[in-house]
Amino acid sequence: MKRSFILKNPIAFVFMILSLCCILIVLITTLRLPELTVGDKAVASNQISVIRKVPKDHKLGKFGEMMIKMLPKDLAFTVFIPSEKAFERELSLRVNESLTTEKLDDTYAVISRILGFSAVPRTMYSTSVDYGNEISYDAVSGFTLNISKDKDGMLIVNRVRSEMVDVKKKDVLVHIMDGVIMDAAFEQSVKPDDSED
Structure with a gap:
């Protein structure tokens, strides 16, 4: 009964399609975001970077x-x-x-x-x-x-x-x-x- 209501009502059908598209876009975007660095370790595998530990007492002159x-x-x-x-x-x-x-x-x-x-x-x-x-x-x-x-x-x-x-x-x-x-x-x-x- 519910399926036939969605298929017969064009507004409900469009709303369902838009909702699915939005969820799909959010999932794809989330999966494709570059990963962040956490603390002193680089998490992203595609990022070329060397993290250097700096002594806390380093003097700037x-x-x-x-x-x-x-x-x-x-x-x-x-x-x-x-x-x-x-x-x-x-x-x-x-x-x-x-x-x-x-x-x-x-x-x-x-x-x-x-x-x-x-x-x-x-x-x-x-x-x-x-x-x-x-x-x-x-x-x-x-x-x-x-x-x-x-x-x-x-x-x-x-x-x-x-x-x-x-x-x-x-x-x-x-x-x-x-x-x-x-x-x-x-x-x-x-x-x-x-x-x-």
Whole structure:
């Protein structure tokens, strides 16, 4: 009796077909979703990624800590911090130099500018970037960051490769870079003058 009612009533028949289609779509979508990472282990079999354990006492260096302190508290940020060697190599900033008040002000100005180029107002773990794909985000200064992943799981941001990824410092996620992320105009302003002897 019920079957004949559904077959004779076109509204009931259409509703039954739509319900079955929706259930089928939900099942297919659920089965095809990429698997998530749980803890420190990658669950997805098709994802090429190396998860690295980072010591909790890992130090970012003096300049990296200065950058973190400049960020607002209790907000999620991802920061691509240059390594101490990169600060010295590309910006001529050395940790062991005695800093006068004037030099300290200049250092803060440079570091705050670098922070604007390298901080993204969201949390972005290295596992959220797929190998072979490139994603783009705007840094807090509006500078566009093009982010991809290398075969070994290291991030590459605007052609600068990371040395260490996914270092957590309170609410801030840090990726330590083997270079400084900056725009061309700022790079020219901090470049050493080659005409001096």
